[in-house]
Amino acid sequence: MNKELENSFVEQLQKHQNIVHKVCRLYTNNVDAHNDLFQEITIQLWKAYPKFRGDAKFSTWMYRVGLNTAITLYRKSKRSIQTQEFDNVQFKIRAEEYDDTEEQQLKLLYNAVHQLNDIEKALVFLYLEDKDYREISETLGITEVNARVKMNRVKKKLRTILNP
């Protein structure tokens, strides 16, 4: 029975692992921290799996557990904080030689998103994943109106980071 549960879990996680990778991409700055967070999210998903009911989509359920782990449960290693500082320095240099090419702009955007706080990152993440405000509000535990207001503020903040 347990083996069966394990098999079906691994099967599903394998299929949807990109969601976990994307959470890791947003909340970490280097490969080691990425793998570390991936590992922790996997453990949390597995621990919560027996209570997972089929009425929710596996992927929707993963968003919640993944974000909760990244925001609240995961303890950042010192290494990732140092790298973040390094990234900011790089970002400042790049901003000076602002270039209009799409690739350059994307790099700047990703850097800007990395400078947001944990909650803002979660909003951006769900927005990028094309989630509607109802799902965003339910995942974070805030009202839909507040999710909208906050999202607008995050957009403004991103604009300020990009054009200081």
Added chain:
Amino acid sequence: MDELELLKKDWQKGTEYKSYDNSEIYPMLHKKSSSIVKMLFHISLAEMAFWILLTTVPFFISDNYRERFNTSYENPWFVAISVFGFLVIFLFVYLLFKAHKSISVTDSAKKLMESILRTRKIIKYYVLYNLVMIFISIPLSLIFEFNENKEFHDQIEAFDSTQMILLYAITFLVTGVFVLVIWGFYRLLYGILLKRLNRNYNEIKKLEI
């Protein structure tokens, strides 16, 4: 916002992540979690154990203490206080386990943070309870000794009023400082441990105003 749309387009294309296959995922399930909930729970248990041991170990290792303890039990007040003390410990242990069990990673981000902070609060109250008990038990034991211990009684009776005031002042001061130092250390420790959690919780709370 055009930039965010650009980002969205790129994001949804997906980047090449290292794709784990099933044989790599299996061992991951059985690794140990390093989550903050687990760490806090272990610390909570250690704290409970510390305070329980602190109050029971002298009874087992010191004959003198045990003897005095046994005579104290002839006093019904002492029995009542001890029973009360044990009930409080059971109550806190029960509340701790209940709160810990209610922490669910599938709740919303806000609710999850609230359940973790609530669990923390129970231990905080337990420590506070112990410190308050220490603070009030010192003057109480002074009075108790005064009534029960003949030698001590005679010594105190010989004191003039200035010496009396001094004795009480010093007792209160020393106990107060001791209690405050422990409390300060405790707050500092948890301030550091829960810094990120508190910051994120405040950020989410701020959205409601």
